[in-house]
Every structure is written in structure tokens, then in C-alpha cells.
Amino acid sequence: NAGVMQNPxxxxxxxxxxxxxxxxxxxxxxxxxxxxxLPEEGLKFMVYLQKENIIDESGMPKERFSAExxxxxxxxxxxxxxxxxxxxxxxxxxxxxxxxxxxxxGPGTRLTVL
Amino acid sequence: AQxxxxxxxxxxxxxxxxxxxxxxxxxxxxxxxxFWYKQPPSRQMILVIRQEAYKQQNATENRFSVNxxxxxxxxxxxxxxxxxxxxAMYFCAFMxxxxxxxxxxxxxxxxxxxx
Numbered sequence: 181n182a183g184v185m186q187n188p189x190x191x192x193x194x195x196x197x198x199x200x201x202x203x204x205x206x207x208x209x210x211x212x213x214x215x216x217x218l219p220e221e222g223l224k225f226m227v228y229l230q231k232e233n234i235i236d237e238s239g240m241p242k243e244r245f246s247a248e249x250x251x252x253x254x255x256x257x258x259x260x261x262x263x264x265x266x267x268x269x270x271x272x273x274x275x276x277x278x279x280x281x282x283x284x285x286g287p288g289t290r291l292t293v294l
Numbered sequence: 295a296q297x298x299x300x301x302x303x304x305x306x307x308x309x310x311x312x313x314x315x316x317x318x319x320x321x322x323x324x325x326x327x328x329f330w331y332k333q334p335p336s337r338q339m340i341l342v343i344r345q346e347a348y349k350q351q352n353a354t355e356n357r358f359s360v361n362x363x364x365x366x367x368x369x370x371x372x373x374x375x376x377x378x379x380x381x382a383m384y385f386c387a388f389m390x391x392x393x394x395x396x397x398x399x400x401x402x403x404x405x406x407x408x409x
Binding site: 213215221222223224225228235236239269271273281282283284285287288290 | 396
């Protein structure tokens with residue numbers, strides 16, 4: 181039973197380019213969460229999605245960032261026109277939505293903006 | 295807004311000894327969940343232990359146990375018989391029972407276990 185999958189594991193982009201991060205939740209999970217971890221900091225919530233719906237995007241920057249979780253396929257976090265400050269580790273987590281509220285994390289994508 | 299504070303940036307312990315990591319949080323809610331996550335050098339986030347605020351009994355998972363003091367809003371993690379594989383960053387996290395959308399993390403404690 182595969183866990184949460186994220187790809188790529190490492191992504192290098194130049195300033196102004198677009199970054200696309202993918203997350204496949206655990207089998208049977210329909211809730212996806214994205215977190216960002218800046219160097220030497222804890223994880224910060226960005227967005228919570230269920231299939232085809234954004235439920236809570238209160239932690240997402242208003243510009244350049246977007247997320248989707250289509251009916252088919254992985255969840256995508258997109259960062260347009262990346263800047264150096266976007267360099268971070270981006271973690272995806274999934275849950276089944278049951279009462280234990282446990283979120284299972286993927287291995288993260290480390291984004292480096294040159 | 296809820297906040298989580300981990301006041302120990304770094305801790306060290308000798309193998310087989312016991313270490314306690316501190317965590318305090320701030321909330322006006324009475325029902326919530328608390329978690330400790332481990333992040334080894336691989337950066338994978340691994341759930342260590344969880345506690346429901348409505349349960350008075352402290353959670354225990356093998357060598358890991360918590361001291362949950364609800365009135366003091368304190369949630370410390372005790373690691374007994376420390377092993378080299380326990381070397382990692384440890385994050386305390388809070389989740390409101392009214393808003394289970396998100397985990398709110400502390401800044402972490404870097405634990406080094408020495409042989």
C-alpha cells in the first residue's frame with residue numbers, strides 16, 4: 181500500500197519560471213493538504229483540497245500560487261514566476277477524512293530558485 | 295489565533311538515556327488534537343504520537359510518551375531509552391477540533407543522540 185507520493189523530489193527553477201509540484205494521496209484518501217517549510221522553520225499550512233474543490237486556501241499567497249485536485253490524477257501546486265523567496269520544501273499530506281484526523285505526509289519536494 | 299511554541303532549538307542526549315522535549319500552545323478552544331512529528335535527515339514527516347484534548351490519560355507509544363497538562367497548555371514528549379535512530383527534528387503540532395483543515399506546527403527541536 182503505497183504512501184503519499186510527491187514528484188519531483190527536487191526541482192530547480194530560474195527566477196520567472198513556473199514550478200509544478202505533484203502529489204498523489206494515499207489510496208482511499210480524498211483530502212489533500214499542502215504545507216511549506218522554509219529553511220530552519222516548521223511547516224506552514226497553505227491549502228486544503230478535496231476532489232475538485234478548494235476547501236481552505238487561507239495559507240496560500242494571493243498571487244502566483246494556485247492549487248488543484250482534479251477528479252482524475254494528482255493534486256498540483258503551481259507557482260508562477262518563481263522568486264528566490266519561494267525556495268523551500270513543499271510537503272503534501274493526505275487523509276481519509278475520518279475522525280482520527282491523521283494526516284500522512286509525502287517525502288516533500290525541495291524547490292530551489294536560482 | 296492558535297500558536298505552538300517549542301522553546302528548545304536543540305537538545306542532545308546519550309544513547310539509552312531519557313530526554314524530554316517541551317511544547318506549549320495557545321488556544322481558547324477546549325477540544326483539539328496535539329501531535330508530535332519526527333523529521334529525520336531524509337525530511338520525511340513521521341507521526342510519533344497523538345493526544346486528544348478530551349482524554350485525560352497521557353498517550354504512550356512504546357518508548358515515546360507525552361505529559362499533557364491541559365490547564366497549563368503544555369504537551370511535552372518524553373523519549374526513553376534513546377536510540378541513535380531517534381536523531382531528528384521533532385515538531386509539535388496543534389489541530390483544532392472545529393477546524394481540522396490544518397496542522398499548526400512549532401518551529402521544531404533538533405535532537406541529537408550520541409553513542
